[in-house]
Each structure stands twice: as structure tokens, then as C-alpha cells.
Amino acid sequence: MTIDDQTLRILIKEVVKQLKKEEAIETMSLPKPKMVAILGTKWQEAYNSFFDQLPQSLSYELTIVLTKELKAHPVFVNTLAERKDVNCVFREDINIENYKEFITVFPVVSREMMVKTALCIHDTFETKWIQHCMEKGQKIIMLKYGMEQLTGKEPKAYQNKIKHYYETLLDYEIEIKEEVFANSNPQEQKQVISYTNNGKKIITEKEVDQYVKKKKIELYKGDIITDLAKEKAKSLGITMIRM
Incomplete structure (x- = not known):
């Protein structure tokens, strides 16, 4: 049987x-990635910023x-x-073992909390939670x-000791971000350079790839680059320049 062009x-x-329709249905049926936000025991002003950032439509299954x-x-x-x-789940009611594949x-x-995490001391609710995440490879x-x-x-x-602990967290692959809901699709988030509260640059092993084309990393006074990032930069032939 011959079929004409039209x-x-x-x-x-x-x-x-039909293929696009099936792809859309498959995408809609995909489960949302899970996110758990751990809050402290007392009110902090930073919680205002966190809740202000909550989008109207969440791309995560969020538990607080x-x-x-x-x-x-x-x-x-x-x-x-x-x-x-x-x-919302209360601390006293939660069983961390039930939380798998989450951020x-x-x-x-x-x-x-920062110092204890850096020193691998796990004697509080928060640091025990971090220990669990580390052991399970959770973000x-x-x-x-x-x-x-x-x-x-x-x-x-x-100050230098605290800075060292800060760098240790980054070497543990703990991410330090300005916000967490910047992109509605977590799979499409791009790597960007992070900064400290004082406007100083933070470069971890993950960020080094962004400097491959330039072949150099310019570091100003107070900028932080982790030991793992230094090693990776050296292996990629990237020069670190102190400005």
C-alpha cells in the first residue's frame, strides 16, 4: 500500500x-522529591525569610x-x-528511620550546631539527624x-578556627545556600557560586568545574576554598590567584 506525502x-x-501526551502523563505521575525542614526549639527571625520564600506551588513534598x-x-x-x-511533625513524634531519599x-x-557537626559530635536532635543523613548519603x-x-x-x-569549621562543613558536601526554593524544578537547578554573609566567595569541589574554561580562580581576601576544591583545581590545571 502506498501512502502519499500528505x-x-x-x-x-x-x-x-500521542508521544507528547504519554510523556506528559508520565511526568505528572512522577512522585515529588521529599524535603524535610528541621526547625529549632525557639523562634528565630530567620524563619520569616524561610517562610517568605515558600512558593505557592511546591515542587517538593515538604515536611516541617x-x-x-x-x-x-x-x-x-x-x-x-x-x-x-x-x-508538620513534632520532634517527639518523629522516627527518622521512616525518612528515606529526602533532602x-x-x-x-x-x-x-556547626562546630559539633564539623567535629562529628552527635549529641543533639539536629546533629543526630545530620549523622543519619551522612550515613545514608542524604543531601x-x-x-x-x-x-x-x-x-x-x-x-x-x-575567627580562623570558626572559619575552618565552616570549610569542614563544605568538605562534608553540606550545601550552604541563600535560598532553597529558587527553582521550581529541583532537577534543573544550575550550579552557582555561593557567598558568606560578609559577601565572601565560597568554592567547594562542586563549583570548581565552573572555572575549567577560564583556567583560573580569582580569590580575594576572606574568600573560602576547601581543600578538596584545591585538589580538584590542581588536577584540572586550574590556577588559583590571590588578588
């Missing part, structure tokens, strides 16, 4: 249309872990009362605006 074009269009006292705070009441797509976000990071994100800052009056040796 009939063939119509058939091809119908096949393409908090205390009963914290949930009673007006911000949480006003924010969560109308959100049917956000689950953990810490909107607030105390200095104690951890700490939000930059919620990290406890130095006053600048501390002795230089103290």
Missing part, C-alpha cells in the same frame, strides 16, 4: 502528539519538623494554616541567612 505527514503528527511551642507562634499559624501541601534543610544553624542544605555570625571582636585565632 497522509504520511498527518500520521507523523498524530504519533508525535518542629516543637509544639514553635508551631503556636503566629507566623507558623498564619503560614501553615492555609498550606495543605506542607506537613534536609536547616533554616537556622547555631554556632554550636543536607544549611541556609546562609540563618547561620550565627561572628561579631568581628573575637580574637583572630578564634
Whole structure:
């Protein structure tokens, strides 16, 4: 049987249309990636920023872990009362073993939590959760605006030690970001350079690839580059220049 060109074009269009329809159905049926936000026991101003960033439509299945006292705070009441797509679980009721294949976000990071994480001390709810994530290879994100800052009056040796702990977190592949809902599709997020609260650059092993074409990394005073990033840069023939 011979098919003329016009009939063939119509058939091809119908096949393409059907394939696109099936692809759309398959995409819609895919489960959303899971995200767990761990909140502290007391109200912190940084939580305002976290909830302000929540998009109207979440691309994650979001669970917020908090205390009963914290949930009673007006911000949480006003924010969560109308959100049917956000689950809340109290700390005392949670079983971490039930959480698999998820991303953990810490909107607030105390200095104690940062230091204990860097030193692998797991004696609090937060650090035990981090230990679990590390053991399971789960992604951890700490939000930059919620990290406890130095006053600048501390002795230089103290500041350097805290900076070292900060770098250790990055070497543990803990991500430090300005926000976590920047892209509605987590699969399409692009690598970008992160910055500290003081505007200093943070370069981890993952960010080094962005400098392959330039063949150089320009570092200014106060910029942070982890040891693993230095090793990778050297292996790729990338020169580090202190400005």
C-alpha cells in the first residue's frame, strides 16, 4: 500500500502528539522529591525569610519538623494554616528511620550546631539527624541567612578556627545556600557560586568545574576554598590567584 506525502505527514503528527501526551502523563505521575525542614526549639527571625520564600506551588513534598511551642507562634499559624501541601511533625513524634531519599534543610544553624557537626559530635536532635543523613548519603542544605555570625571582636585565632569549621562543613558536601526554593524544578537547578554573609566567595569541589574554561580562580581576601576544591583545581590545571 502506498501512502502519499500528505497522509504520511498527518500520521507523523498524530504519533508525535500521542508521544507528547504519554510523556506528559508520565511526568505528572512522577512522585515529588521529599524535603524535610528541621526547625529549632525557639523562634528565630530567620524563619520569616524561610517562610517568605515558600512558593505557592511546591515542587517538593515538604515536611516541617518542629516543637509544639514553635508551631503556636503566629507566623507558623498564619503560614501553615492555609498550606495543605506542607506537613508538620513534632520532634517527639518523629522516627527518622521512616525518612528515606529526602533532602534536609536547616533554616537556622547555631554556632554550636556547626562546630559539633564539623567535629562529628552527635549529641543533639539536629546533629543526630545530620549523622543519619551522612550515613545514608542524604543531601543536607544549611541556609546562609540563618547561620550565627561572628561579631568581628573575637580574637583572630578564634575567627580562623570558626572559619575552618565552616570549610569542614563544605568538605562534608553540606550545601550552604541563600535560598532553597529558587527553582521550581529541583532537577534543573544550575550550579552557582555561593557567598558568606560578609559577601565572601565560597568554592567547594562542586563549583570548581565552573572555572575549567577560564583556567583560573580569582580569590580575594576572606574568600573560602576547601581543600578538596584545591585538589580538584590542581588536577584540572586550574590556577588559583590571590588578588
